[in-house]
Amino acid sequence: MNFADLFVLAQRGLLRRPVRTFLTVLGIVVAVASMVIFLSLGEGFRRALGAEIGNVGPDLQVTLAGNESSSVFGSPIPDVPLENAARFEAVAIELGIKQVIPYILTARGSFSGQGYLIGGYPFERVPLSDIYPNLKLLEGRLFTPADSLENVAVVGAAAAKNASLKLGSVLRLNRDVSFKVVGILKKGDGFTDSFIFVPFNALAKGIGIANRATGIAIKLNDAGDARKVATALNARFTDLNAKTQGDVLSILDKAIAIGDAFRFGISLISLIVGGLAVANTVMMGVYERTREFGVIRAIGAKPSFVFSLVVLESMMLALIGGAGGVLVGYLGSFVVNFAVRDLVSVAIAAVTLRLILLAVGVAAVLGLFAGLLPARTASKLVITEALGRN
Amino acid sequence: MSTILQANDISKVYPSGEDTVTALNHLSLEFDAGRITAIVGPSGSGKSTLLNLLAGFDVPSSGSVEHNGNSITAMPETKLASYRLAHFGFIFQNYNLISILNAQENVELPLSLANVPRLERTKRAKELLSRVGLGKRITHRPNQLSGGEQQRVAIARALATNPSVIFADEPTGNLDSATGSGILELLTGRQEGSEARTLILITHDMEVAARADRIVKIRDGRLDSSV
Numbered sequence: 001m002n003f004a005d006l007f008v009l010a011q012r013g014l015l016r017r018p019v020r021t022f023l024t025v026l027g028i029v030v031a032v033a034s035m036v037i038f039l040s041l042g043e044g045f046r047r048a049l050g051a052e053i054g055n056v057g058p059d060l061q062v063t064l065a066g067n068e069s070s071s072v073f074g075s076p077i078p079d080v081p082l083e084n085a086a087r088f089e090a091v092a093i094e095l096g097i098k099q100v101i102p103y104i105l106t107a108r109g110s111f112s113g114q115g116y117l118i119g120g121y122p123f124e125r126v127p128l129s130d131i132y133p134n135l136k137l138l139e140g141r142l143f144t145p146a147d148s149l150e151n152v153a154v155v156g157a158a159a160a161k162n163a164s165l166k167l168g169s170v171l172r173l174n175r176d177v178s179f180k181v182v183g184i185l186k187k188g189d190g191f192t193d194s195f196i197f198v199p200f201n202a203l204a205k206g207i208g209i210a211n212r213a214t215g216i217a218i219k220l221n222d223a224g225d226a227r228k229v230a231t232a233l234n235a236r237f238t239d240l241n242a243k244t245q246g247d248v249l250s251i252l253d254k255a256i257a258i259g260d261a262f263r264f265g266i267s268l269i270s271l272i273v274g275g276l277a278v279a280n281t282v283m284m285g286v287y288e289r290t291r292e293f294g295v296i297r298a299i300g301a302k303p304s305f306v307f308s309l310v311v312l313e314s315m316m317l318a319l320i321g322g323a324g325g326v327l328v329g330y331l332g333s334f335v336v337n338f339a340v341r342d343l344v345s346v347a348i349a350a351v352t353l354r355l356i357l358l359a360v361g362v363a364a365v366l367g368l369f370a371g372l373l374p375a376r377t378a379s380k381l382v383i384t385e386a387l388g389r390n
Numbered sequence: 391m392s393t394i395l396q397a398n399d400i401s402k403v404y405p406s407g408e409d410t411v412t413a414l415n416h417l418s419l420e421f422d423a424g425r426i427t428a429i430v431g432p433s434g435s436g437k438s439t440l441l442n443l444l445a446g447f448d449v450p451s452s453g454s455v456e457h458n459g460n461s462i463t464a465m466p467e468t469k470l471a472s473y474r475l476a477h478f479g480f481i482f483q484n485y486n487l488i489s490i491l492n493a494q495e496n497v498e499l500p501l502s503l504a505n506v507p508r509l510e511r512t513k514r515a516k517e518l519l520s521r522v523g524l525g526k527r528i529t530h531r532p533n534q535l536s537g538g539e540q541q542r543v544a545i546a547r548a549l550a551t552n553p554s555v556i557f558a559d560e561p562t563g564n565l566d567s568a569t570g571s572g573i574l575e576l577l578t579g580r581q582e583g584s585e586a587r588t589l590i591l592i593t594h595d596m597e598v599a600a601r602a603d604r605i606v607k608i609r610d611g612r613l614d615s616s617v
Contacts, residue, residue, distance in 0.1 A: 005502045012490035295486040298447060299500050299547070300475020302468050383447040387486070 001305060010312040013285060021317065024281040028321020028363065029328055031274035035267035036329025036351060036359050037336060042260040044333075044350035046253065058101060058131070058217030059226040061248060062088075062233070065241040078104050078204075078212040084240060085216055091236070095229050096221040101126050102213035104203050108163075116159035118173070118196045120203030124148040131217070132192055140167045140183035143199060151202050153179040156195045157187035163196070171196065177206035218242070271366060274321065278370035282314045286378045293378050294386025307379035314371025315364060322363025326356050394423035394588050395444060395555055400453030402439050402611075413439040414450070415611040423554070426578055426589040428602035436611040437592050438559065444590065445478055445557045446470050457555070475504055479548030481577070483560035485540040487532040487547075493519060494528040497546045504551055511550075518546035522576060538569035545576055555588045562598060574601055 001009075014021045064080055080102070088100045104120035121131060123143035128135060142154055155165050165171060165181050172178040179198055187193060204210065220229055226244040233242040243251070286293070293306055333349035340348060402414040413436045421427055431437045442448040443455055446462045454463040457477060462470060487496045494515045501511035519528050522542040524535075532540055541561060548556050558577060562570030577589060578601045591602060599605050607614035 001502050001505065009490075016490050291486065292488050295482075295488065296499070296503075297471065298445075298474070298480055300471050300478075300503050300551075302471045304468070305503070384442050387447075387482070 001301075006305075006309060006312060007316075010309055010316055013289070013309070013313050014316060017285070017288075020281055020284070024277050024317055025321045025324065027277040028274045028318055028366070029324035031267070031270040032322050032325020032359050032363055033328035033332055034270050035264065035362065036326055036355060037332040037349065038263035038267050039260055039355055039358070040329065040333040040349040040351050041336070042256045042263065043352045043355050044337075044348040045259075046256050047350050047352070059220045059223045060218040060230055060233070060242050060244060062216040062218060062240050062242045063214075065239055078209050078214045080213045080215055080240075082211045082213055084237070085213075087237060088216065088218060088233070091233075095232055096225055097218055097229070098221045099126055099130070099219040101131065101217040101219070102200065103215060103217055104200060104207075104209065105214045106203075106207065116156070116162050116194050116196055118198060118203065120198050120200040122148075122200040123197075124199070124201075128154065128197060130219075134188060135192060136186040136188075138184045138186040140181070142183055143197070147199050147202075149201050149205070150199060151177065151179045151206070152182045152198070154183035154185065154197045155181050156185050156193040156197075158193035159196050160184050162194070165196075173206050179206075271362065275318075275366045275370045278314055278317050278321075278367060279373060281317065282310060282371055283374040283377070285313065286310060286374045290381060290386050291388060293381055294383050294388075297381065297383050298387060303379040306381070307375045310375035310378045311368065311371040314374065315367035318363045318367025318370065319360070322360050322366075325363065326351070326359050329359065392423050393420045395421040395457050395590075396455070397440070397444060398454045398456065400440075400443055400450040400455065402436075402443060402448070403451045413611055414443070416453070417608075417611065417613055418453075419606065419613065419616075421555075421588060421590060422604075423588050425604060426591065426602040427604045427606060428591045428593055428599035429606045429608060430593060430596065430599050431608035431614070432594070435608045437608050439611075440608065441557055441559055441590070441592050445480065446474055475500060475551060477554050479551065479553040479556040481541070481544050481548050481556065481558040481561045483563040485532070485537070485544045485564075487540055487543055489532050492529050492531050493524060493535065493543045493546075496532070496543055497550050500547060500550045514550060515546070518549055519543070522546050536569075537565050538573060541565065541569075541573050542576065545573070553587075555590065558589065558591045560592055560594070562593075562595070570598075574598060578602070 062080070062084070082102055085100045085102050088097060091097070092100070101121060104118075106118045106120075108116055108118060121128070124145040124147065128142050137154075138157070140154070143152070153171055155163075155171075159165070160181075163171060165184075167181055167184055169181045170178045171181060179196075179202070185193075200213075204212070218229075220226060227246070230242040230244050230247070233240065297303070297306060330351045333351050336349040337347045397417060397419045399416050399418050400414055401412065401416050404411045404413060417436075417440065419440075429437045429440060439448075443450050446455070446465070449463055454461050456462070457473075460473070462473060465473060488499065491499065494512070497515035497518055498511045501514060506514070516525070516528060519525055522545055524539060524542050524546070527535065527539065530539075532543070535543065545561075548558075556577075561577060562573050565573060577591075589602075591598070593599055604616065606616045
């Protein structure tokens with residue numbers, strides 16, 4: 001029998017109990033949709049971070065050695081001595097370093113989700129457009145060299161919304177220090193939407209940090225030398241840790257992968273339950289059709305034919321459920337992004353092609369395994385017993 | 391006439407608790423090609439067991455069954471399935487049609503298993519259903535057909551692969567006498583120009599048996615008489 005005929009036979013077998021088939025498919029839809037939504041969070045982060053890091057000007061990020069796990073951008077408390085910037089500048093010509101940019105990064109959040117990041121950069125030396133080339137001004141102005149010690153801020157679109165800031169608004173950092181908003185940036189699609197940029201010196205003074213930075217960003221004459229320069233810097237300055245964009249991405253990817261594994265573990269429970277539902281439905285179908293399988297075997301079908309038929313039914317159930325699950329998961333990712341639109345400025349849930357392929361693949365494997373036992377039972381039927389003889 | 395099927399000293403013993411039950415006891419039989427043989431006997435005499443062994447549904451505890459000189463007893467299951475498909479046709483007391491397939495699809499099933507091209511098998515199924523008087527009910531599913539009609543579909547299905555031997559187990563057992571008579575006519579009537587087919591019929595109805603060329607009586611798993 002060719003596959004088209006086998007397919008029709010399997011389809012008719014499933015439609016013989018439409019409600020039961022529908023409910024089983026629904027179970028798989030829910031299981032796969034939950035997996036897609038869970039894993040779409042990791043995919044969204046991965047995509048957003050990849051794009052973001054790729055857009056960041058600096059070719060290297062330097063933090064203190066030994067605290068890499070705290071953050072890829074550096075320690076939450078600025079702890080990198082500023083004199084390191086001078087150490088790098090001393091070898092700048094030798095190693096092809098174009099710019100050395102110390103920065104302070106500090107997060108401000110609240111339980112209402114109105115969070116933002118404050119980034120202090122030495123704009124008197126390096127224009128904002130050099131560090132983040134993709135940022136565009138919506139209104140007001142960017143920094144000038146004269147702003148070095150001025151308490152002025154340029155605000156990302158999401159941060160402006162979250163902190164209710166407008167041009168001319170005052171952002172209060174603490175009881176004594178506040179910044180005046182002099183520029184608002186156009187909405188982008190990255191994390192910098194949640195940034196509030198301020199001059200390095202003004203921020204350091206405002207939060208009481210002297211001669212310290214969260215990290216040091218380095219731009220090279222030739223970005224292709226990043227790996228070589230990072231190796232040279234790490235060999236020369238053992239108290240520091242220079243990371244390339246690739247290293248940063250790799251660390252982020254590892255963190256996301258751990259999250260993925262955790263989320264997949266949770267969704268595995270529902271997938272197993274869905275698989276058992278498929279196995280139960282197919283096994284019930286085998287018991288109900290024992291006589292018919294006996295007849296098919298009697299008139300000349302091989303045991304392998306019956307085995308294939310039952311496995312195909314199981315895989316059809318799982319794959320239809322898988323396809324439905326991908327669709328529902330895709331819609332669910334929109335709901336997630338809509339729900340957290342004020343919390344983060346990027347689409348944290350993304351249904352990528354590899355996630356779709358993974359979901360369909362998992363559904364197929366699920367169907368295959370769920371069908372094996374019923375298929376074996378059906379193919380091993382004794383014809384005389386199946387026909388109700390003896 | 392040449393022998394098409396033969397049972398050589400076959401026995402079938404079933405376990406029953408700590409004992410055994412002998413359903414067939416050293417029985418030998420030969421069936422001639424093109425003849426109708428009725429196997430009769432009281433309930434529990436072993437006639438269904440004999441049919442199971444002759445058709446290759448089961449294997450004898452001892453002895454062998456040969457079709458055209460080929461021992462079907464020694465065949466592995468996969469080969470035996472293909473052999474049944476090519477050489478044997480089956481008609482059951484309770485029709486045993488596939489409920490999810492319509493009449494035409496039921497008749498097409500063995501042809502589909504034999505990988506006959508779609509157009510060819512559709513043509514054959516329609517032709518056979520017309521021959522059994524169901525040319526206008528080909529799209530009906532078994533639950534939309536009467537008992538007699540279902541048995542006609544079963545006959546068409548049994549004839550689909552043009553088998554050399556047809557086994558019929560109480561083919562009129564579930565039918566009223568008028569319908570049963572029509573089914574028998576269909577089974578035993580020889581069409582002009584068509585090749586004679588070997589029919590092995592199990593029945594406990596002597597009126598049905600009387601239509602056969604030969605009547606084999608089985609009692610207690612042994613051959614009682616053959617006339």
